[in-house]
Amino acid sequence: MLILSRKSGESIVIAGNIRVKVMRVEGDVVKIGVDAPSSVPVHRQEVYEEIQRNNQQALTQPSAPLPKLTPPQK
């Protein structure tokens, strides 16, 4: 892994069109700004992984039997 030291307000550029900037450092929280083309997905890793895991569980076969939706219990 490439490790770079950056100060608050400094950036790195990836592939010429993605800019990652350290906005602010407060204690152990680093605020990061990402400028990327809208075609490049940028996510917090934990949410990304949670959805990815759920998608893997959700993948099924077109022949899977579907349940019926039951009316909400009032």
Added chain:
Amino acid sequence: MEMETTAVAPGNQVRLPTGILGFEQFNNYVLLANPAEMPFAWLRVADSASLAFVVINPFIAMPDYAPDIPQPDVEFLDLKEPADALLFSIVTLRGPNRATLNLKGPLVINRHTRIGKQVIIANANNYSVEHPLPVAAASA
């Protein structure tokens, strides 16, 4: 289930340029709805006929669902107004009487261009990826 009887009209094709998270290799899908299975629908992987996701309009399960679609996604999908978007949530079948709904990462499709994306909503912290869906096994 006679899924094979469902006609695949060209208009049912959906392109997901960034794929479904974890399945970035599949970009072409077919959206199929069998009236007997409503309100569920199928998002079938066009490149691999044996793979599919079950999807549903999330508002049927949660009428006050208020997903906040991030602006870069709105631009990516070229959505001019909310009515341009079709919204689906991916359903996970967990047993005959158990299913859950992913409310953090809905599928947003531009109904005119048929281009869609699995969007991580800006207010994902307010919702679950495993929201329980009230279901019962379909009687034969």
